[in-house]
Amino acid sequence: MTIKPNRINAIVGGTGCGKSTLLQLLLKFYKPTSGSIHAGSVPLEDFKEADWRNAVGYVPQKNHLFTGTMEENIRLGNVTATNEELLNAIEDANLRPLIESFSNKHHTNLKPKAANMSGGQKQRVALARAFISNAPILMFDDSLSALDFKTSEYVQASFRKNTNVSTIIVASQDIHAVSYADHIVILDKGKVVASGSYQQLTADDSFRVKEG
Ligand SMILES: Nc1ncnc2c1ncn2[C@@H]1O[C@H](COP(=O)(O)OP(=O)(O)OP(=O)(O)O)[C@@H](O)[C@H]1O
Ligand SMILES: [Mg+2]
Incomplete structure (x- = not known):
């Protein structure tokens, strides 16, 4: 599969199909048991752990907040962030009203x-913790699931804005929840079964049957 740079990419499939595992492979938490992953033409194993970690911002499916202030929790994503970067991340995650x-x-x-x-x-x-990182790759594992419709649309617009500097990868169980993505990869039992735009994938009757 190919992830499109500076676009919103979605990984879609039912529970247990391997979305989180795929994101963890991209994070170098695991090594592939077969095949390989390249960033551009460079194999992932050629990147130093620390360099790669700085290149990827990640919101895990289960988020971990710590005792400490709101600001400290957000700054964990970028300990050298300026105040402007902090405020931008708060804005992008629609946290300012709260x-x-x-x-x-x-x-x-x-x-x-x-x-x-x-x-x-x-x-x-x-989400703010990922946005503040300004990382070239931002990965969100089912990160909009607890947001209401309006907030979800707001954050989708933030994803779009961040494609200026970042490649976005989102994982979701529901293809219709990622209709805003530029490129969608469908997984089933750990394998890629289809990829394309939302329009292409939802127009394809064979996929519709599979999805049902
Ligand atoms: N650490 C692990 N060791 C062994 N098997 C695992 C491990 N983590 C996940 N699995 C298995 O790998 C498969 C894929 O899991 P994964 O968490 O990637 O699915 P997912 O697509 O993210 O599902 P969900 O939509 O429920 O989050 C599942 O069968 C799961 O039980
Ligand atoms: Mg998962």
Whole structure:
């Protein structure tokens, strides 16, 4: 499969088909047992771990927030970020209204396990952490699942904006939830079964049958 640079790429398939595993392979958490992964013409194993880690921003399917302030949690994505980069990330993740509702603003402390935040709020902090990294590759594993429709559309626009500097890869179980993607790769039982645009894939009756 090919990931298109500076585009929004989606990996789609049912539960257990291998989406998260694929993203973890791209993160070099695992080595492929067969085949290989290249970035441009360079095999992934030729990148130093630290260099590659700086090149990839990643929002895992299960996000991890820490006790500490809102700002500290976001800055984990880029410890040398400027204040402007912090504010941009907050804006891109649509976190500003939430942060402004707190009396201590971005200095507000998160409770253990972020118990004082909803699922969607936590997801937006995780998104901001990726956006602040300005990494050339940004990967989001099912990262809009807890967002309402309007917020999801807002973040999709942020993805689009970030294609200026980043290649975006999103994983989702639902092809219709990633209709905004430029390129969609369908997985089934760990194998690529189709790829193309949303229009191409949803116009194809054979795929429709498979999907059902
Ligand atoms: N660490 C692991 N060791 C062995 N098998 C694993 C491991 N992690 C996942 N699997 C298996 O690999 C397959 C793919 O899992 P994966 O988490 O990549 O699926 P997924 O497409 O992300 O699913 P979901 O939509 O539910 O998140 C599943 O059968 C899963 O049980
Ligand atoms: Mg998964």
